[in-house]
């Protein structure tokens with residue numbers, strides 16, 4: 212089964228991205244054909260500094276390799292290295308009713324948040340459909356906010372196939388209900404747009420400073436504390452084995468310790484959890500040429516899969532004459 216994931220390179224990866232998307236993807240490499248790419252064209256809808264965008268692509272590639280993306284098993288590339296995606300984007304535009312895009316929640320939310328509306332923001336789902344259809348993807352694992360985008364890709368594929376025959380595989384979305392929404396340091400959903408994230412890779416001092424900012428209720432030190440609903444506890448438990456929360460729960464209910472103690476503990480747990488990945492990251496950080504080579508091989512592998520599909524599209528639509 213071919214599983215495709217795209218990740219926008221629009222900021223530092225945080226632990227919400229890790230538990231919600233990266234970890235499940237790394238694990239699915241064991242038994243699926245994983246296609247994963249860094250969506251830098253999509254990131255252009257939010258990043259308009261060239262140097263920053265370029266740097267974010269390399270940074271995300273380095274992070275993913277450190278976290279266990281296996282370029283031998285999987286196909287891992289940068290979106291802009293397979294240019295056919297832009298060709299397909301145009302072709303698919305002709306099969307995308309305006310109403311379909313006007314109904315897109317993600318677009319409406321972004322505009323409501325004050326992001327200037329422009330054509331790339333509006334047609335974002337068409338490019339995403341091209342990402343999905345160009346590689347014959349069968350399953351697209353997504354967070355709830357992206358379900359509608361996969362549905363749009365399905366609608367476009369069905370319309371195209373109705374016109375030109377069975378060219379595209381009709382993709383399905385998959386939402387893993389077991390994947391929790393990771394709370395940010397203020398208790399809202401962790402998201403870079405809310406400025407409440409804990410990055411996966413940062414300096415230890417910086418991580419510690421961020422964790423100290425986790426919002427908690429004011430309870431006297433000696434009093435017992437509720438762990439349920441506590442932001443510190445909810446973040447810490449992501450990193451603990453199933454039987455492991457109990458000692459932390461006991462520390463909450465016993466009293467005598469303040470949230471400051473639990474924050475220190477949470478910092479240590481997170482820092483230890485990512486230690487081996489940090490070491491691997493240091494290697495790739497020092498070998499950026501190797502990262503570039505891996506991405507190039509990935510783009511070649513992805514192109515090989517895209518070629519017969521785009522060839523058929525060119526042929527049935529008459530672009531090839």
Ligand code: ADP
Nearest residue numbers: 227228231232354391392393400401402403404
């Ligand atoms: P952000 O909200 O920080 O901009 P993205 O929208 O780029 O993050 O999300 C990238 C991936 O990480 C998506 O698959 C999304 O579902 C997942 N993700 C992001 N934030 C969280 C979170 N707080 N909890 C779980 N998964 C998340």
Ligand code: TRP
Nearest residue numbers: 216217218219250253339342343
């Ligand atoms: N829009 C997705 C997100 O914000 C990223 C993405 C781009 C994507 N192209 C894709 C996801 C194709 C899955 C398939 O998370």
